[in-house]
Amino acid sequence: MxxxxxxxxxxxxxxxxxxxxxxxxxxxxxxxxxxxxxxxxxxxxxxxxxxxxxxxxxxxxxxxxxxxxxxxxxxxxxxxxxxxxxxxxxxxxxxxxxxxxxxxxxxxxxxxxxxxxxxxxxxxxVGNAPRKIAVQPVPGAAVAAPAPVRVAAAPSGKSKSLTLGGVTYADHGTKDVRNLSKLELEADDYYFSPTFLRGRPGQKLTLIVESEASTLHNLSVPALGIDKDVPPKGKVQVDVTFPASGVLAFFCKFHGALGMNGQLRAGDTAPSGAR
Ligand SMILES: [Cu+2]
Structure with a gap:
């Protein structure tokens, strides 16, 4: 043996x-x-x-x-x-x-x-020959909440990253969508482009989320009950409503920790932590 x-x-x-x-x-x-x-x-x-x-x-x-x-x-x-x-x-x-x-x-x-x-x-x-890995427990967190994962190095990203209210955004720009009813939102490894959408308070917008990536992505807007997977090289359509004021967070549930996050901003709301 x-x-x-x-x-x-x-x-x-x-x-x-x-x-x-x-x-x-x-x-x-x-x-x-x-x-x-x-x-x-x-x-x-x-x-x-x-x-x-x-x-x-x-x-x-x-x-x-x-x-x-x-x-x-x-x-x-x-x-x-x-x-x-x-x-x-x-x-x-x-x-x-x-x-x-x-x-x-x-x-x-x-x-x-x-x-x-x-x-x-x-x-x-993550650099040379990784061996052990651990998931960092979140003290007092609900059982269903995924814990953040610590790895030895961050992924290399070409975009600049921005941290607002403790959330990191792989920043691929802001788009004014106040006069649009439809927008193509690109989902890729690991960002949304555009990252920040500026709309009218209460505006409805149809997002065509398109992925050129070979990884599975997702668009989640918990405040609107949206949790939709975006298949590799696939396209999904999601209707969103801008908040009456302030900002609403959206993210990829698989890659939020890698900066794949964005915001719906109402009116002239300045960049800030999303709720
Ligand atoms: Cu993703």
């Missing part, structure tokens, strides 16, 4: 998922009987398979093919794989269990994976 590599106890304490050097399967140990009850074949050189906080999935980094293996923890099966970077080393997930973060030691980046759609939503360059 090869050496033990990574070991993780399920949140309910009933299973241990572990890996062995030279064995291309995740080993499943029943903690009551102390027996190996399953082996889940996952491809060459799995390193580590931590559980999501709800225990539903285990996220195996598979170093050979450069994949994240999504394991159904209850069934002890491989539910799917997502191609990530080279020689992934470690994975962790957000406290809501929706997003996985994988450090790719061989390609010097972190892959951000949306677990529902099983797609990579961002690849963040």
């Amino acid at each position: 090869g050496g033990l590599r990574g070991l993780e106890l399920s949140p309910d304490g009933r299973r241990v998922f572990f890996t062995l050097a030279g064995v291309d399967a995740i080993q499943v140990l029943d903690t009551v009987t102390d027996r190996i009850v399953a082996q889940i074949p996952v491809g060459a050189s799995p390193h580590y398979a931590p559980f999501t906080p709800d225990g539903r999935w285990a996220l195996a980094v598979i170093q050979g093919p450069g994949e994240l293996g999504i394991l159904d923890a209850a069934r002890s099966t491989l539910a799917g794989t997502v191609a990530v970077g080279k020689t992934p080393h470690w994975s962790t997930s957000s406290s809501d269990g929706h997003t996985a973060y994988v450090t790719n030691e061989g390609s010097n980046n972190v892959s951000v994976v949306d677990l529902a759609s099983r797609t990579v939503t961002a690849t963040i360059p």
Whole structure:
């Protein structure tokens, strides 16, 4: 038997998922009987398979093919794989269990994976051979709120970034839309262009959100109940209403932390923190 590599106890304490050097399967140990009850074949050189906080999935980094293996923890099966970077080393997930973060030691980046759609939503360059990663817990935050993620370096952005009220905006300019009923809004890695829309108080505007990117983006305006995914190279239409006064925030729910944020500004409202 090869050496033990990574070991993780399920949140309910009933299973241990572990890996062995030279064995291309995740080993499943029943903690009551102390027996190996399953082996889940996952491809060459799995390193580590931590559980999501709800225990539903285990996220195996598979170093050979450069994949994240999504394991159904209850069934002890491989539910799917997502191609990530080279020689992934470690994975962790957000406290809501929706997003996985994988450090790719061989390609010097972190892959951000949306677990529902099983797609990579961002690849963040982080310098030399990243290994461990952690999600920073938010003290007192609601369970559903995604925690901010700290990585070693910010993504390189060609745009200038602007911070208002603690939110960072990859600034691709302001557009006066007071005389428009329709506007094309570009969604790309990782910004909206234009970033700031100036409209009349209460004005209705149809946004045609268009993406040239190969990553999944999203437009969310919580105050208007809008949460719409923008598929890679896709286009979606969203109707928004400007606030009576002040500013309203919009953002990509996958990439807000990377500056993919914008504002609807009523009238002559000066740039400020959005509510
Ligand atoms: Cu995005």
